[in-house]
Amino acid sequence: MRINHTGEICAQALYAGQAATARNPEVKDDMQKASDEEIDHLAWCEQRLEELDSRPSLLNPFWYASSYAIGAIAGAAGDGWSLGFLKETENQVEAHLQDHLDQLPPEDARTHAILGQMKIDEAKHADMAEDAGAFDLPAPIKDLMSLTSKVMKVVAYRI
Template sequence: MVKAFAMPDSAPFLRRENRLDNVLSEMGRALQVLSGAVVAARPNPAGKPVAAAPELSPAEQKHAAGLMRVNHVGEICAQALYRGQAIFCGDAQIKQLFGRAAAEELDHLAWCQDRLRELNSRPSYLNPLWYAGSFTLGVAASCAHRSKNLGFMAETESQVEQHLDRHLKELPSRDERSRRIVEQMRRDEIGHRAKAEEQGGHALPGPVRLAMRGMAKLMTVTAYRV
């Protein structure tokens, strides 16, 4: 009688507890990322601030801050995307891939955050919106086939790589600190894309890629100013 009573009640309870734990974990991670309470595991590629570094003009500083704010938003989105892509992914190997990439993206987030402070600027006011939207996209991708989930990662990183290439051209020539950060970010993003393709990521349909570019453009234009 004890067995017949305990088993039907305990199993569903455990499943509900696990789901609740997952929800609380994701909420905690979102708050950590959005509050700026993140610490890089790797040293900042820009090194420590140097007093003798060339000063930027007010216009250069404002432009550099706008670009680094866009990059910061990109890292907010990356955290949300990878968390969302892993949530319904049943492949342990692919979950590990997302986890490793997310850890490197967390470094990028902290570096961009540090540089914004150095430039006497701030993150985007719309970061909660970017996080929520990216997490939703990640969850949708996680429900797809493994090749599509990885393909979404590969396409995202490919577009980010192109975006960082443009920033390296647009950053003020004297802003070596921002440039070093962006260069390391670019190297990491190339590695993420290559890993996703090696693991079987397939190219996404043209309309999906165009939609992703349109959303990225909207985010870039808005984050530069807001």
């Protein structure tokens, strides 16, 4: 759950960074809306962490700052690429959430409900990006994103 919480910090920061450098005002709005919805997800994860007597990652300020910077760079690359980046992020988050849902004990209904709703919302974000004209990112960039999120998961699990 700490990984999910850090993931939502990253998503929120990425999209805020992307909104800051977006060119088209509609794309800026879409990015900002997605970023705001990630804040809801963040609140749900934070609450669940507390209920489980756990704590968020101590490195969250670092995750936020680096994600915001990456988002701003993605935004500066142009709206089509930036939307493509958002879509790919959401696709990878959805796959991770499905993975986590598969591993959850079936009796943990509360976590199931939270992750299930998040997965629905992330799919909507990906569709939004697609409808707004997302470019398909080159495979090496997708691989790099997936590698980065793997590093984040390993570190956030521990610290």
